[in-house]
Amino acid sequence: MASQLAGPAAERGRGAVPRTRRRGARHRFVRNPRAIAGAAIMAAFVVVAIAAPTLAPFQPDAPHLRAILHPPAWPYLLGTDNLGRDILSRVLVASRVSLAIGVLSMLVSIVLGILVGACAGFSAGAVDAVLMRVTDVVLAVPVFFLAVAFLALFGPSVPGLIWIIGLTAWPPTARLVRAEFLSLRGRDFVTAARATGASGGRIVVRHLLPNVVAVIVISATLRVGLAILTEAGLSFLGLGVQPPQPSWGNIIADGREYLATAWWVSLFPGLCVFLAVMGFNLVGDGLRDAFDPRLQV
């Protein structure tokens, strides 16, 4: 699965994906309607998150006491909750914390995954064996149990969420990077680089990493979606983003008691989680299909 990615440039000893291949991948991505739909959803959420305070018709935590559990109708387009807060405004503002946690925890997990995967795949042997056992351990622990324990002991906070989601999500990336490295390290261009006296670090950074960029980008995109799901779940349980700060997960939790009479409170934030995660998943899948459908990301 790795060899297709290396391409002819690798044989020439430059260790970079040739321009034509990249252009081919871009072409395939643009021609894929699902990938474009995903990119549009992703872009829409990013724009909304940035512009949220301007777009929100009301203050997200302002109680409208005469409009408690108001059904979706003007001026409360998505209705109000049990405190009379405007759901649309809350959902808009909540997109910021959800996307921020998604992206930042993705960075934590991707950096860790690359570090572990690169060390394991490049050094092979005993280092590889030890690092892979550690990866197995992290993979074996049910994330929600660990996150619940972490948030109970350290107290729930946004940085805490970023760390715990990031620190539990790196093993798949590490495995992918390791597998790519293992298959690349014996290739001629690596031997050539070594023969010219390149250090291990230089070989990893200049020759090996450029060949796994596709895998990393695909993995990173999918990680953001997964992180948003995890954050929403933890916030729903009351262990994530704490009220009064709105997050999609805790708005859904707010609506839980009023499900029978005020379905709109839980429906719309859930729809946001669903759409945002789907956007990232569509883009991730589209990137995989564009670069190489056989990649097991």
Added chain:
Amino acid sequence: MGAYLARRVLVLVPLLFGVTAITFALLVLAPGNPVDFLISPEERGFTDVSVLRHQLGLDRPLPVQYVSMMAELTTGRLRSFSDRRPTIQLVGEALPTTLILTATSLAATVALAIPIAVVSAVRPYSGIDHAATLFSLLGISLPTFWLALGLIYIFTERLGVLPASGLRPVGSAGYAPAVIWPYLIMPTVVQALSILPVLVRYARSSLLDAFGQDYVRVARSKGLGERAVLVRHVGRNSLIPVLTVVALLLPFLLSGSVVVETIFALPGLGRLAVGAALARDYPTVLTTTTVAGVLVVLSNLGADLGYFYLDPRVRDG
């Protein structure tokens, strides 16, 4: 046989150590005094914290602390802050519910995933295959707790046909299937849908792989019908690796049980963990996390045993 099993068990020892050490690491790294996390203020009485530290072995080297914490945990000396009983006992009471829910979810997932995967793999890139792919994508993007609320809204609030909380009617006890099945339907559906896409995707590629093998060409060229090829040759060979994935999916199912049990008020391990976390009942939280990790390790062993019985190459090799 003995050698194979011995090797598998040996591989699991570091894994077992790892998953339990993670909980221990949380305790050591958390801000504050570990004694505060392990012994409730009421139980502490007027005892000096330093005396307690010594009793718990917290003034000794980390490896000793780890061993003593595992001992406290398994012998029941670690007591819940909120109801004063040994945490291991609370976990023991919660375990059957989680195991039952996990078993029904796994059964439902496999029962759905295999036919879907077969239909997609028999005609790859057909309409049905694309529909299955799209369905998978929707499935992995769906927040399970939101789906659960949707089901409750439809089947409990609107139609009134399924109970939305608990495992059995108030006043009854035990786990008789005749009594608990209506309570398990919605939780099982939610859990099964969360892992279904992964299993379908994996089973499909495993089947496609098998269809390209030489033995399939041989079977076809000797005039065997497609059905016989599928059932006797492709199916038997490609579904063994699916067992591994089922074992790998267990951490996801257990993770999911945290959310699903909380929503449906099922008295299982996940709900115990969340309730304890919200009540700052640290010993119970630490015990549930450790036990959840141990469960995964044991299920890996189970998968190895399954391989052993299903795959003659492993059994006789």
